Amino acid sequence: MSSRDFICDPQSREDFRKFAKAIRRRYGYEKKLYFPIEKLFDQVSVDFDFDYELVDDIEFKSNEFAITVLNENKIYFKASLYEKAMNGDGFGRMTLAHELEHILSYKLFGIQLHRKIYPNDKAYKDPEWHAKCFGGELLMDYELTNELSVEEIVDKCGVTVDAARYRVYKY
Numbered sequence: 001m002s003s004r005d006f007i008c009d010p011q012s013r014e015d016f017r018k019f020a021k022a023i024r025r026r027y028g029y030e031k032k033l034y035f036p037i038e039k040l041f042d043q044v045s046v047d048f049d050f051d052y053e054l055v056d057d058i059e060f061k062s063n064e065f066a067i068t069v070l071n072e073n074k075i076y077f078k079a080s081l082y083e084k085a086m087n088g089d090g091f092g093r094m095t096l097a098h099e100l101e102h103i104l105s106y107k108l109f110g111i112q113l114h115r116k117i118y119p120n121d122k123a124y125k126d127p128e129w130h131a132k133c134f135g136g137e138l139l140m141d142y143e144l145t146n147e148l149s150v151e152e153i154v155d156k157c158g159v160t161v162d163a164a165r166y167r168v169y170k171y
């Protein structure tokens, strides 16, 4: 799959919505509320040609769960976080989706991971915002979740209460 299959250089929430929908479509989950990223992650890494590795928890700070190293073409996951994700944990699943955005943006669009700090930088230029935005759109399809409550989204999409609240109240 090449970058031509996606919009180039996504910047806005609408762009990331299209990007997430393209990924959902590729795996046949366009109409499904639950996007099983934990089950697909092996396949996704093969399809998009990147590696990932599980690392002992002690190698990570307590509030860090994953890191994408672009020049290694690799995502490192804290082992306990990855295991939770494999068991359907909302935070773990969102972390997988978040890191996926970092590596796909780089591979497909050549976007760098680290933000250049300028005082007037807008959120849309921040790679962390990109990853959050994509993760939300991938796990909570906009159209499918439009009429749902926070509780229903948590239950049906497999996300945290915080993520579902953000979906319902912020966009």
Ligand SMILES: [Zn+2]
Residues within 6 Å of the ligand: 098, 102, 127, 128, 131
């Ligand atoms: Zn990130």
